[in-house]
Amino acid sequence: MNQNQAIKIQHLNKSFGKGDAYVDVIHDANFTINKGELVALIAPSGAGKTTLLMMLGCVESPDSGTIWLGDEKVYENKWLTKETRKIRREKIGFIFQAHYLIPFLNIVDNLTLLPQTNKVKDEESKQKARELLEYFDIAEKENAMPSQLSGGQNQRVAIARALINDPEIVLADEPTAALDTNRSIDVVKMLKKIAIQRDVAIVMVTHDERMLEYCDKIMKIENKTIVFNDA
Ligand SMILES: Nc1ncnc2c1ncn2[C@@H]1O[C@H](COP(=O)(O)OP(=O)(O)OP(=O)(O)O)[C@@H](O)[C@H]1O
Numbered sequence: 001m002n003q004n005q006a007i008k009i010q011h012l013n014k015s016f017g018k019g020d021a022y023v024d025v026i027h028d029a030n031f032t033i034n035k036g037e038l039v040a041l042i043a044p045s046g047a048g049k050t051t052l053l054m055m056l057g058c059v060e061s062p063d064s065g066t067i068w069l070g071d072e073k074v075y076e077n078k079w080l081t082k083e084t085r086k087i088r089r090e091k092i093g094f095i096f097q098a099h100y101l102i103p104f105l106n107i108v109d110n111l112t113l114l115p116q117t118n119k120v121k122d123e124e125s126k127q128k129a130r131e132l133l134e135y136f137d138i139a140e141k142e143n144a145m146p147s148q149l150s151g152g153q154n155q156r157v158a159i160a161r162a163l164i165n166d167p168e169i170v171l172a173d174e175p176t177a178a179l180d181t182n183r184s185i186d187v188v189k190m191l192k193k194i195a196i197q198r199d200v201a202i203v204m205v206t207h208d209e210r211m212l213e214y215c216d217k218i219m220k221i222e223n224k225t226i227v228f229n230d231a
């Protein structure tokens, strides 16, 4: 096994529906993503980008194949643990197109919600949240409400939230779609820095070609399978 591997996929298949409603989405996908890499995932609408991310995040079940997350084989024609939630909590951070911060909690409480459900002590999780807010240059907003922040600032909080449990993998579904070009470039550069400094593998869905130059690899879904281009 490659010590550096964060995600390894073998012979992955996924379809939805039956009969007339049948859609074959991913057919015999094979790839490896290493720690420290920022990978762009691009493909037309409906090609299966979100479905692929959700399988990597142990949210959506494949039909067959193998998924390794780090050195743990988590799926081989079935989930190898009943606790896929635990894998998600411990290994994976999610970032979505909308920030999904909780409107009635201030910024620091939005960040500490997940660690607290993982039974991390209050002071410890607050400390961690403040370090991340510092890292993302929004420390002065810790007591503000999400409605008092700009779109870009809220998205930085959402990225901080995705990192609060020190995940090995971050899955980002169009994280810059709601932002203007400069803010988008800031967010992608930030993701690149996180990948390098924290040795995290990041898969980022994007429709914006201007973001590709900041990524290490470009992953495409073509003819229902995965192909790579160097960025
Ligand atoms: N729960 C579901 N039930 C049935 N079909 C589904 C389901 N989820 C996705 N699909 C179908 O699978 C295909 C891939 O959808 P997916 O959402 O992964 O595409 P996408 O590449 O993320 O598209 P977009 O760029 O529009 O977000 C589509 O044909 C979609 O209709």
Ligand SMILES: [Mg+2]
Residues within 6 Å of the ligand: 049, 050, 051, 173
């Ligand atoms: Mg999608």
